[in-house]
Amino acid sequence: MSGAALRLRPLGIDTQKEFVVYMRRDCHICRAEGFEAQTRVEVALRKRRIVATVNVIDSELLAPGEASLSASGWPALEAAPGDAVTVSHAPTLDSLSAVRSKIHGHRLDAGALNDIVGDIAKGRYSDLHIAAFLSACAGGRMDLRETIDLTRAMVGAGDRIDWGGWPIADKHCVGGLPGNRTTPIVVAIAASAGLIMPKTSSRAITSAAGTADMMETLTSVDLALPAMRRVVEREGGCFVWGGALTLSPADDVMIRVERPLGLDSDAQLVASVLSKKIAAGATHAVIDIPVGPNAKVRSDKAARSLQSLFEQVAAAHGLQLRVVRTEGVQPVGRGIGPALEAHDVLSVLKRTQDAPSDLRTRSLALAGELLEFCGHSLPGAGAAEALRKLDSGAAWSKFQAICAAQGGLREPDVAPLREPVLADRAGYVSGMDNRRLARVAKLAGAPGAAAAGLELHVRLGDRVEKGTPLFTLHAEAPGELAYAKAYLLSHPVMLLAEQEAP
């Protein structure tokens, strides 16, 4: 079909990743494509093209001959207001027949997985198609070979960094405990010991802060690859937001769809994590699997099975991998929110009196494992070496040097509005709802308001009296503080028991 040329007018609508094209109901292409859910068209501008879902405009938002794009469509097409795009029907998605074949219970070979993942990375699948693919692969329906091929396809769909050295260290924590910000400390220890650890991190998707959000309160994290390379060459480590790089781009798309479905598939998780690590050029990776009733992995059995899949897929890709299982029952450190978590990280690195010991202990364990594993320390000697690097101030110096190389270290903000939340009776802290705690921090403004969130004053098992502060809300705006408080009225986040736990 010959496409229709339409002039772009900005409307400022963000559909959160999925491409949408807005067209008047009376334009030809709209009439021709019909009006079913998820009508897909190809939008082309110069040499770029995206596949977008049609939303129909029945008002004067658009004049005849005009169209618009959702927020993510503009950079994808490198479009500016007034550009004339061509709209035509979407190319046939041949890879969908492989998805249907998987739905019908057949195995997917490497070629089919390449096609599917390639189409996803290019934005050709709607969320609805991705949901179908993820559902067909979940529930243990991906075997080891498919998981290995999926991982390879995900690496192949994006860029892959070559650091020209060996070993290249990396770490990842599976399944979020709020405040579990070991990454900056592990990088500082590892780099101070001479390891190369070019760390890329993500921003929060559903949590109150991602490592990139947290590090952004201290330094610039939005580095392109050449700048990242310069920092790593000089200091051995970095703290970079991975979103600006094109490492396993299909992963970002799939994660956004997987989450609202609540699908927890080991195959998808392993392919997601390892494809990012391999694309980032890692040769050695430590994987932190918190296990606990509040964590993503809830039993030792589940952890063993996940660990085994991690090890086999990593081995197939020549990636050295170690799994460390940690306790996952309550938030780590005191802060939940970018700046508050940064304070915790700084206090561990600076070895202040009140540094949260759980964050310190976890970071040392992971760094020790990495040091041994990468051949820096002898077996059994990694923990002591990590402790030396931290206690000598070498890690803190390295952290400052990396931040300086990234554009300078700054002090994280402190929220202007703070309000303690008190125990309404005496008792022992017997439970914390990690998910609700994260939600309270988000209602208070995190991660958009970097200083917002909450600061915990108690740990599980602590004895409190009536009126003891349980935590303090931090907010930048009165409305957000009020919003967080309103939520707390109907949603308790901590349990107080009358008796101490046995």
Next chain:
Amino acid sequence: MSGAALRLRPLGIDTQKEFVVYMRRDCHICRAEGFEAQTRVEVALRKRRIVATVNVIDSELLAPGEASLSASGWPALEAAPGDAVTVSHAPTLDSLSAVRSKIHGHRLDAGALNDIVGDIAKGRYSDLHIAAFLSACAGGRMDLRETIDLTRAMVGAGDRIDWGGWPIADKHCVGGLPGNRTTPIVVAIAASAGLIMPKTSSRAITSAAGTADMMETLTSVDLALPAMRRVVEREGGCFVWGGALTLSPADDVMIRVERPLGLDSDAQLVASVLSKKIAAGATHAVIDIPVGPNAKVRSDKAARSLQSLFEQVAAAHGLQLRVVRTEGVQPVGRGIGPALEAHDVLSVLKRTQDAPSDLRTRSLALAGELLEFCGHSLPGAGAAEALRKLDSGAAWSKFQAICAAQGGLREPDVAPLREPVLADRAGYVSGMDNRRLARVAKLAGAPGAAAAGLELHVRLGDRVEKGTPLFTLHAEAPGELAYAKAYLLSHPVMLLAEQEAP
């Protein structure tokens, strides 16, 4: 969480069924819910509430304190511009755990299917959730019991009409041949013979015309239940658009998602068709299954298996059902498009010389089956009785009477622009691409422009010379005529062979 009150401003954006709420990025609820794909919130107005996906506005489309809804959200909330809606986080979708369980390979019991279908009917599932459910059920993963329970759940999620009589006749054609408009003729014959046949039909989703679109060129089809009841009580039959009634509402939602996925599941098809029939109060239904390389069902084996499932599920619900397999190789009649198909129907009913014989024959076969089956004619005598009703003019009188009761019979429009498409060489018509023919009709403006579409002048096997008109394009606007012609330049819709088929 206490909701935020936002004042509604119309934007005129139609997302094709799925509810979307537009909110400024700086409003609290937006910040609190985060920005992942398919963030879902509950929007409430007075006693009504919908679950909607959030799209974020970064422009002056909305002022602070304002929100907007996609087109379908306004009637669902009975909202008017300026109404203040409350937005809060979406209620937990407990039924999603049943979807996940199905993804993991477990059976769904009646209760779980009720919960899922109920949530879908209430608009609580996003397209993405529905895609996951459909994928989990496709590929032969629904057993007979589940298909029966799914059908019951779909009936239960909407209204069910009780006609207070027996038998109540109905018919349905599976899988669209363009122009296969037997329904109005069958209803006219059946009602003229004294059967009760309260027919509800759909509008086009991807085709160039639905039966409701076609009948709307002749009379009013948008009748509410009380008006429909009056027509049926007086005339024994009716031609009503089902969309205004709430019969198996989850079906409409699922069909819209199923289509872009290209999922063809017998279980879903049977539950879809039968839930509509049962909800409409039918006790006897004839199902037309066209079989052919261009039809939905492509082999006799597939037809047998589908027939068996239809029969078993119908039996479980106490619905009498007969399947008629018909040939499905080329369009039926001459017209493709609402008014053009109406002309074909009228010419069969009026017994004009040029009435398309295939449409007449098919209609007689289905009507004859229905007459026998409902106990009106003795076995083997139905076809002759149907023929008598048609040839005596009784069916035509009944058709006119029903249309009069629905508000009057009018002449369908004739398109002002008509242009023949000629054979570019001599040969035998050896193939027709039904899908492309439908697309040409849509490009010419159907079904929105009711008189648009195309009129076939040849049938498979016909001998044509160079310059023989193959079909005539009908359009209401020059742009649409040009658009259809441009498509034809690169997309042949008929094959011409040098030799006659053996």
